[in-house]
Amino acid sequence: MKRPILLFISLMIIAALGGASFWLLKNSQQSAAYLGLPAAPCVDSTKPLVQNFTVRIAITVNGADAPLSPTIGHDPGDCLRVLYTNDASGVVNVTANDSSAYTLGAFFGVWRQKFDATHFMGYPIDGTHALAITENGDPVTTGPATALIPNATYDLTYTASP
Numbered sequence: 001m002k003r004p005i006l007l008f009i010s011l012m013i014i015a016a017l018g019g020a021s022f023w024l025l026k027n028s029q030q031s032a033a034y035l036g037l038p039a040a041p042c043v044d045s046t047k048p049l050v051q052n053f054t055v056r057i058a059i060t061v062n063g064a065d066a067p068l069s070p071t072i073g074h075d076p077g078d079c080l081r082v083l084y085t086n087d088a089s090g091v092v093n094v095t096a097n098d099s100s101a102y103t104l105g106a107f108f109g110v111w112r113q114k115f116d117a118t119h120f121m122g123y124p125i126d127g128t129h130a131l132a133i134t135e136n137g138d139p140v141t142t143g144p145a146t147a148l149i150p151n152a153t154y155d156l157t158y159t160a161s162p
Contacts, residue, residue, distance in 0.1 A: 039109045042079040044097050051082075051096040053150035057107070058090050060157045061123065068092070072111045083107045083148075094148055104133070104154060105144025115144045120158055128161045 043049075059066040072092075073084025082096040083106060094102055108115035118124065120131045133140050134155045140146050146154070 040073075040082045040096075040102055040106045042075070043082055043095055047097040049095060049097060050099050051094055053094050055092050055094065055148050055151070056090045056153040057092055057104075058153070058155045059121075060155070061121070062158065062160055066121070069111065072107075081110045083110045092148070094150075101147040103144060103148060104146045104156075107148070108144065117143060120156070123158055123160075130159055130161070132157045132159075 057068060059068070067088040068085050068090055070085055070088045073081035075081060080095075082094060083102055084093050084095070085091065086093065092107060096102065105115055108121070113121045115121065118126065123129060125131050131143070132155075133143065133146060135146065135149075135152055137153075137155075148154075
């Protein structure tokens with residue numbers, strides 16, 4: 001008689017823990033600090049769009065093109081981030097329910113790639129490793145804080161000095 005009750009209690013505990021784990025995983029992917037990187041929220045399909053434009057991002061690392069992943073921002077479940085790609089062409093969609101200024105840093109956060117003053121996609125930025133950024137051909141010095149503007153082209157060129 002005790003075994004069925006213990007089995008029932010054990011199954012209830014396992015079910016509760018599984019449900020709590022699923023809830024935490026789903027909500028952590030929608031938070032702004034997923035994996036400790038800055039991120040952008042999910043598009044809310046029940047609200048009107050305030051921003052809907054594209055930018056182009058081209059990355060070169062030591063002379064070689066580094067394509068964007070074709071599914072950036074397509075998170076598990078029903079989350080499509082406000083910054084996302086649909087292919088590896090370099091076109092990034094900005095589709096948001098708010099008027100926030102989204103940045104290069106936010107895009108790289110959604111991609112789960114580190115981009116700050118000392119790192120770029122796993123590469124160091126220091127005295128012998130540089131990252132140059134241009135917006136429509138003009139140099140910018142704002143790094144990850146560079147705001148994405150409609151129809152702009154961003155070239156990010158990483159080089160290591162010999």
